[in-house]
Amino acid sequence: MKITGTFNKSEQFFVVTGENVFIELEQFLNDFCILPVRIFILVDENTRHHCLPILLSHSVILKNAEIIEIPSGEKNKSIETAVQLWNALMERRADRHALLINLGGGVISDLGGFISSTFQRGIPYINIPTTLMAQVDAAIGGKTGLNFGDIKNQVGTFYNPKAVFIHSGFLKTLSKDHIANGFAEVIKYALIEDAILWNKLEKLLLHESILKIPSNNLLWEKLVDRSIKIKYDIIVNDFHEENIRKLLNFGHTFGHALEAMSMRNFNPGLHHGHAVAMGIIFESYLSFKQTGLANEDLNSIVSLILLNYEYFPIQDSGSEQLIEFMSHDKKNKDHNIYFTLLQRPGKAIIDQRCDSELIQDALEYYHQLR
Amino acid sequence: MKITGTFNKSEQFFVVTGENVFIELEQFLNDFCILPVRIFILVDENTRHHCLPILLSHSVILKNAEIIEIPSGEKNKSIETAVQLWNALMERRADRHALLINLGGGVISDLGGFISSTFQRGIPYINIPTTLMAQVDAAIGGKTGLNFGDIKNQVGTFYNPKAVFIHSGFLKTLSKDHIANGFAEVIKYALIEDAILWNKLEKLLLHESILKIPSNNLLWEKLVDRSIKIKYDIIVNDFHEENIRKLLNFGHTFGHALEAMSMRNFNPGLHHGHAVAMGIIFESYLSFKQTGLANEDLNSIVSLILLNYEYFPIQDSGSEQLIEFMSHDKKNKDHNIYFTLLQRPGKAIIDQRCDSELIQDALEYYHQLR
Numbered sequence: 001m002k003i004t005g006t007f008n009k010s011e012q013f014f015v016v017t018g019e020n021v022f023i024e025l026e027q028f029l030n031d032f033c034i035l036p037v038r039i040f041i042l043v044d045e046n047t048r049h050h051c052l053p054i055l056l057s058h059s060v061i062l063k064n065a066e067i068i069e070i071p072s073g074e075k076n077k078s079i080e081t082a083v084q085l086w087n088a089l090m091e092r093r094a095d096r097h098a099l100l101i102n103l104g105g106g107v108i109s110d111l112g113g114f115i116s117s118t119f120q121r122g123i124p125y126i127n128i129p130t131t132l133m134a135q136v137d138a139a140i141g142g143k144t145g146l147n148f149g150d151i152k153n154q155v156g157t158f159y160n161p162k163a164v165f166i167h168s169g170f171l172k173t174l175s176k177d178h179i180a181n182g183f184a185e186v187i188k189y190a191l192i193e194d195a196i197l198w199n200k201l202e203k204l205l206l207h208e209s210i211l212k213i214p215s216n217n218l219l220w221e222k223l224v225d226r227s228i229k230i231k232y233d234i235i236v237n238d239f240h241e242e243n244i245r246k247l248l249n250f251g252h253t254f255g256h257a258l259e260a261m262s263m264r265n266f267n268p269g270l271h272h273g274h275a276v277a278m279g280i281i282f283e284s285y286l287s288f289k290q291t292g293l294a295n296e297d298l299n300s301i302v303s304l305i306l307l308n309y310e311y312f313p314i315q316d317s318g319s320e321q322l323i324e325f326m327s328h329d330k331k332n333k334d335h336n337i338y339f340t341l342l343q344r345p346g347k348a349i350i351d352q353r354c355d356s357e358l359i360q361d362a363l364e365y366y367h368q369l370r
Numbered sequence: 371m372k373i374t375g376t377f378n379k380s381e382q383f384f385v386v387t388g389e390n391v392f393i394e395l396e397q398f399l400n401d402f403c404i405l406p407v408r409i410f411i412l413v414d415e416n417t418r419h420h421c422l423p424i425l426l427s428h429s430v431i432l433k434n435a436e437i438i439e440i441p442s443g444e445k446n447k448s449i450e451t452a453v454q455l456w457n458a459l460m461e462r463r464a465d466r467h468a469l470l471i472n473l474g475g476g477v478i479s480d481l482g483g484f485i486s487s488t489f490q491r492g493i494p495y496i497n498i499p500t501t502l503m504a505q506v507d508a509a510i511g512g513k514t515g516l517n518f519g520d521i522k523n524q525v526g527t528f529y530n531p532k533a534v535f536i537h538s539g540f541l542k543t544l545s546k547d548h549i550a551n552g553f554a555e556v557i558k559y560a561l562i563e564d565a566i567l568w569n570k571l572e573k574l575l576l577h578e579s580i581l582k583i584p585s586n587n588l589l590w591e592k593l594v595d596r597s598i599k600i601k602y603d604i605i606v607n608d609f610h611e612e613n614i615r616k617l618l619n620f621g622h623t624f625g626h627a628l629e630a631m632s633m634r635n636f637n638p639g640l641h642h643g644h645a646v647a648m649g650i651i652f653e654s655y656l657s658f659k660q661t662g663l664a665n666e667d668l669n670s671i672v673s674l675i676l677l678n679y680e681y682f683p684i685q686d687s688g689s690e691q692l693i694e695f696m697s698h699d700k701k702n703k704d705h706n707i708y709f710t711l712l713q714r715p716g717k718a719i720i721d722q723r724c725d726s727e728l729i730q731d732a733l734e735y736y737h738q739l740r
Contacts, residue, residue: 035703035704036704079449079453083449086518086519086524086525087519090518090519090521090524090698093697093698093705095700095702095703096700096701096702096703097703117527118488118525118526118527119524119525120524120525120526120700121513121514121515121523121526121527121528121611121700122527122528122610143491144491145491148456148460149456149457149460151460153491154456154460154489154490155456155488155489155490156488156490156491157487157488157491157492157527158491158492240492241491327463328460328463330465330466330490330491331466332465332466333405333465333466333467334405334406335463
């Protein structure tokens, strides 16, 4: 698949998936490097080991690229690592014409994108996502960011990569946890935008864990392609998340809060996708109470999630912390907490203010699932 | 004067100068705050004392604004201060709909703009520049930034303010040094784009220091308006400085390097405008040698600068440091140093690579002016 289009009324973008991805990448680099260009590849210790050799074996141009490594893990999506990266580029005398290639999962593309958007007021970058999470979500759409003061993505920019190249073979390097992690976003896409996909997922998964599906199955490629298509169709119309892009935040108000809370209390904390899966439960309940989601749909969503993801219990004392974290959500206004909720599977609605009684009620509901 | 237009193919902007500036500001705030909006005003100790009372006396809406203060001075245009500001907004629970008002000179608008562009991936901001430097240059055009590892504006973004309001009365609060500082940019505008203005400046200033002109003179308003107009005419066509915006960098390759070097060796270091004035001398000599600037024009430029700005000597050992700093200039490519140079007063040319012999020659020329 190759999607091309225009963001933000002027910026070109394109995404390539499928078997020609490395040929398209080499062609892109060839066009990009008409004049000599310094190329930097950002990796972590995992992608350096598992993915970089694959990438380099498919490219002549990248043979001379310089490698910059940061430690893996959400904890490193920090201003301290950003400072190290700005320094690394400066010491290596990167100029404005340098190209940064982010080879990794969401931490690499979020942080690498932020560095690209701010180094010398912006250098070009491309994403080569290596996790399912990054392939279906983090690497596309130009949201960059880092965590700040415990709050997820509190500092960041909207800055689109020149291109995204998705090699499904990288999924084979992933643990089952990582696959489940990314799959939460696929469930989200189905629920907010694609009732037919949701029905398929229900049939496919209600009695069997997604982890049983081998990761080299063609199904994965189809799910990745469909997810990307849904995301692009939304964000080409609202790059800066002023309205419909908020649809993509379903499950994320609670999910981000749970993730942040778990990172404060444990190391390494919950995976983003695992937290989003719990967020889909929580926000589906809100949808049931506030925006007309049918009880049977709620139950179906909750069963499917709990079959595939371990329930993450919160202590009673955690409720207050969760509300505190949700109060920092970027969709909020006037000190109220706003959600994206479902009206039915395949149809979501943005800018839903939920009052504190309803949020307490949903916390009770979540508690009793334990 | 009121200039309105569109940047970057979609973003609206406007700039207001003249006697109605506070009425226009109140109208803007009134339109902007249809829904309740948190307003933060960023100041330093000087603008809090001298400018904030004037601003507040002209606005009802700003009575409830929250004040955030940072210490004045270029040294504070740092990542450390940025971290403090992100924290300050987070602790005060600013959301994406908050408005930041930057009331101050270039440090305030550069840093406040950077914070606006990165807090929660971007909040709106307006600039109310209070120095001549900020009114004619720093506050307009959406270049934000901070200094990093001794290098000027090494980290930053292109992020345009919603509006800029320029009150010439603030100039009365400035020291003569500050006026001279901003005036260097006025000289630059004349030299790159407006031969008629240059002729006027020559007549006005060749035998008399600009500091003799009282700061409440109508002339100042005219010079500010003309400077802003020149800048906007350039940047509406090249917001991201891919080509003609580099015209505005005349005097700045050497100027930024000299400023950075002086900041490394002294506290507080050279004023930006003073460094740019020295940069205009240096780069006019390069123009004489490389792009056909007439000898008599070079002499006229140099006399006018030296009449108004104290010559800043560099030690022999400083030459190497200066070249090192220039090698980090954002206009560079392929490890070569690029300049914007003059063909004649009123006509500049971008992307001029100067070889190291010529740069040495220009350093010699600069030395012997002492």
